[in-house]
Amino acid sequence: MENTVNTTPETKKKRVLSMIQPTGMFTLGNYLGALKNFVALQNDYECVYALADLHAITVRQNPAEFRKNTLSAYAMMLALGIDPEKSIFFIQSQVPEHAQLAWVLSCYTQFGELSRMTQFKDKSAKHADNVNAGLFTYPSLMAADILLYNADYVxxxxxxxxxxxxxxxxxxxxxxxxxxxxxxxxGLIPKTGARIMSLQDPTKKMSKSDENTAGFITMLDTPAEIMKKFKRAVTDSEARVYYGENKAGINNLMGIYSCITGKSYDEIEKEFEGRGYGDFKTAVGEAVVKELEPIQARYNELIKDKAYLEKCYSEAAPRAEAIARRTLQKVMKKVGYLPVAH
Incomplete structure (x- = not known):
């Protein structure tokens, strides 16, 4: 029998789950690679978003700075356009079911599977003084994050x-x-978005942990800082704007410009035909400044309104927990745990 799709308004939307760590201000790479798409997904899916602060402590955090970063990240996500009425947007540590299910799932995850995770190997090398068990079992917690909410897509x-x-x-x-x-x-591959690379070493992903601060743009960089970083961006000696091999710097700038303007690479090549890299870098910088301006303005309003931010995340946690608790109870029963007597 042929499957038919019910297109009536009652059709249940598929659920999307995504989380991001609140360890410092997001970069332009975070924004164009993922966060901008988070906002767009709200129109077509039932979205569950969270700040993954449990994951964040696999690396040592300064407690006061960690709290400040978490609040700042929450405000930035709202400034980007995450709608707390339309989506569930919570803080992971405020829903204890994540840690509870993570333990159960760690008992159904093989040691060999965890030891093969490339991210564990990379982070172990980077943080050799603190290769902790949480870093090793990180994927089991990530699985719990996703499976608690019966997410259709990630x-x-x-x-x-x-x-x-x-x-x-x-x-x-x-x-x-x-x-x-x-x-x-x-997995859900975003329709738009790109892997944004360092402005100083375009063979590496843009990261706020880069020792060279000229390599990344943060969401709160000033227009002057943004323009300065783009003008110093690494390119090549050809002085012709086109996408090609051995042009990692220009390819990266074209990716950024394309994500923001919606222009194809062919259109960008035509726009800058006969013009040098100086003009192109200026245009990319100006496009980024224009894109971030309203986001920064909204962020600056929100970060001053601590009561509103607290209201949003305090109301979101019970909404998330209501879903998570149902899943956890089902799991506990199937594993064989005695139910809690009421």
Missing amino acids: PVGADQKQHLELCRNIAERFNGLYSPTFVVPD
Whole structure:
């Protein structure tokens, strides 16, 4: 029998789950690679978003700075356009079911699977003085984050595909042992977005942990700082704007300009035909300044309104927990735990 799609207004939207760590101000790379798409997804999906502060402590945090960064990240997400009425947007540590399910799932995750995670190897090398158990079991917590909410889709970049595949394996393993319990999620490749690279070393991803601060743009950089960084961006000696091999710097700038203006690479090549890199860098910088201006203005309003921010995340946590609790209770029963007596 042929499947038909119900297009009536009652059709249930698919659920998307995505989380981001609140460790310092987001970069232009975070914005164009993922966060801008978070906002767009709200129109077509039921969205559950969170600040992954449990994940953040695999690296040592200064407590006062960590609290400040979490609040700042929450305000920035709202400034970007995350709608707390339309989406559930909560702080991970305020929903204890994440840690509870993570423990259960860690018992259904094989040591060999975790030891093969490339991100564990990379971060272990980078933080050799603090290779803790949380860093090792990070993917089990990530699986719990996703599976708690019966997410149909998880937006993924290249560096998260391995984690999502492990999450799917854990879900299928548990479902196979105890009958269908979890929705097995699929990756969602964003329609727009790009892997934004460092302005100083375009072979590396743009990151706020870059020792060279000229390599990344933060969402709160001033127009003068943004223009200065783009004017100093690494390019090549050809002085011709086009996308091609051995042009990593220009390819990166074209990706940024394309994401913001919506112009194709062909259109960008025509626009800057016969013009030098100086003109192109200026145009990219100005486009970024214009894009971030209203976001920064909204952020500056929100960060001063602590009461509103607290209201938003305080109301979001119970909404998230209501979904998470149902899933956890189902899991606890299937594993064989005694129910809590009321």
